[in-house]
Amino acid sequence: MIGRVLMAAGDEDAKTAIALARVLWVVAIASVIAALALAVANGWNVGVDPEGTLLVSAVLIGSLGTLVVGRRPSSVIGWMMVVIGVLDGLAIFGLQYGLYGVVTRPGSLPAAEAIGTIPYGAAIGISFGLLITFFLLLFPDGKLPSRRWRPVAWIGAIGIVLMVVGLTLIAVDFGVEGIYSEGTLAFDASRAEGLPRVLNEAGHALVFLVFPLAVLSLFVRRRRAGPTERHQLRWFAYGAVVFLVSIFAPLPDPLGLWFEVAATGFLFVAIAVAILRYRLYDIDRIVSRTVSYALVSGLLVALFLGIVFVFGSVLPFEGDLAVAASTLAVAASFNPLRRRVQSGVDRRFNRSRYDALHTVDLFAQRLREEVDLEDLRVELSAVTTMTMQPEHLSLWLRDESSSVS
Numbered sequence: 298m299i300g301r302v303l304m305a306a307g308d309e310d311a312k313t314a315i316a317l318a319r320v321l322w323v324v325a326i327a328s329v330i331a332a333l334a335l336a337v338a339n340g341w342n343v344g345v346d347p348e349g350t351l352l353v354s355a356v357l358i359g360s361l362g363t364l365v366v367g368r369r370p371s372s373v374i375g376w377m378m379v380v381i382g383v384l385d386g387l388a389i390f391g392l393q394y395g396l397y398g399v400v401t402r403p404g405s406l407p408a409a410e411a412i413g414t415i416p417y418g419a420a421i422g423i424s425f426g427l428l429i430t431f432f433l434l435l436f437p438d439g440k441l442p443s444r445r446w447r448p449v450a451w452i453g454a455i456g457i458v459l460m461v462v463g464l465t466l467i468a469v470d471f472g473v474e475g476i477y478s479e480g481t482l483a484f485d486a487s488r489a490e491g492l493p494r495v496l497n498e499a500g501h502a503l504v505f506l507v508f509p510l511a512v513l514s515l516f517v518r519r520r521r522a523g524p525t526e527r528h529q530l531r532w533f534a535y536g537a538v539v540f541l542v543s544i545f546a547p548l549p550d551p552l553g554l555w556f557e558v559a560a561t562g563f564l565f566v567a568i569a570v571a572i573l574r575y576r577l578y579d580i581d582r583i584v585s586r587t588v589s590y591a592l593v594s595g596l597l598v599a600l601f602l603g604i605v606f607v608f609g610s611v612l613p614f615e616g617d618l619a620v621a622a623s624t625l626a627v628a629a630s631f632n633p634l635r636r637r638v639q640s641g642v643d644r645r646f647n648r649s650r651y652d653a654l655h656t657v658d659l660f661a662q663r664l665r666e667e668v669d670l671e672d673l674r675v676e677l678s679a680v681t682t683m684t685m686q687p688e689h690l691s692l693w694l695r696d697e698s699s700s701v702s
Contacts, residue, residue, distance in 0.1 A: 325386035355386030373439030418465035426457030460500025536567030
């Protein structure tokens with residue numbers, strides 16, 4: 298229902314929709330600027346997570362959503378990104394506003410406790426709920442795969458409402474001083490009691506019930522999708538995989554937290570690229586490059602550590618010599634290893650490019666031996682059609698008899 302209203306509003310008055318999105322974007326950016334100013338007054342009290350995620354959401358996701366709505370005013374995905382951006386901007390502003398009015402200079406700002414807690418609880422619930430339910434159910438065209446998915450959407454919507462109400466009440470109960478602990482955010486909803494906890498847990502239960510069904514909807518949609526929509530789904534899947542890797546990667550803090558923040562931003566960049574259909578077909582090359590460089594990096598690290606261990610433990614060499622030998626070995630192995638890994642990855646993930654390069658190489662070898670001009674013309678046309686896939690192909694040959702000697 299929400300999607301229909303947004304799409305109808307965009308169709309009736311696209312200029313008004315675009316203007317509204319830009320106003321909300323200005324509100325998000327202004328909130329971030331004001332939050333940073335208050336953070337300086339609070340002793341630069343900004344943590345990597347979740348405030349770092351809120352900053353990325355407000356600036357990057359809000360900007361991407363505004364860009365998408367500017368190009369496609371009826372895009373429900375774009376509007377959800379705009380909503381997440383402005384809510385997260387208000388949330389981080391509210392936190393710094395409340396911290397200043399309650400802790401830094403108590404009583405100096407009006408309604409500091411309410412402004413510091415209400416937007417934060419609402420932003421967490423809406424951002425998290427939309428990301429694991431409606432972004433999956435409605436991507437990429439803003440419509441459900443079929444009418445049969447309406448009950449799933451309603452369950453997800455009810456879950457988000459319950460979760461938002463519960464988290465907001467919990468944040469209000471905790472207060473700004475309860476949310477902050479030793480200069481960082483320590484919002485633990487499991488410590489809540491009574492009705493707020495019941496609402497929050499019920500909302501989470503419904504949202505997590507919808508999540509696997511929402512993931513399943515992507516596979517259902519892919520089976521019925523055309524070539525363009527399949528590439529859109531692949532962009533989304535690529536961003537989601539990077540995001541999941543950031544969550545489960547065994548990296549120490551704060552590196553792991555910053556990686557998660559960056560992956561969150563990348564996920565929404567992939568979503569925006571898919572919606573705007575900008576160079577969709579480069580996804581195969583991007584995936585192959587990512588996989589190949591990740592494999593090469595892992596192999597080189599293993600090679601470096603192995604040589605250091607062998608030289609340092611087995612052979613009678615000093616530590617500095619072992620490190621130097623390992624570094625030289627890694628440097629010498631990089632290009633040969635990268636070429637071999639890239640070839641294998643292209644063969645698996647970017648087959649069209651691999652086949653095109655292989656076809657061109659075979660044609661180059663054939664070209665050295667071919668003497669018949671007509672056979673060469675036929676082969677050149679076939680190779681060009683196979684590798685470049687042009688809509689039209691014409692070949693002009695100079696007439697030697699008409700040339701001036």
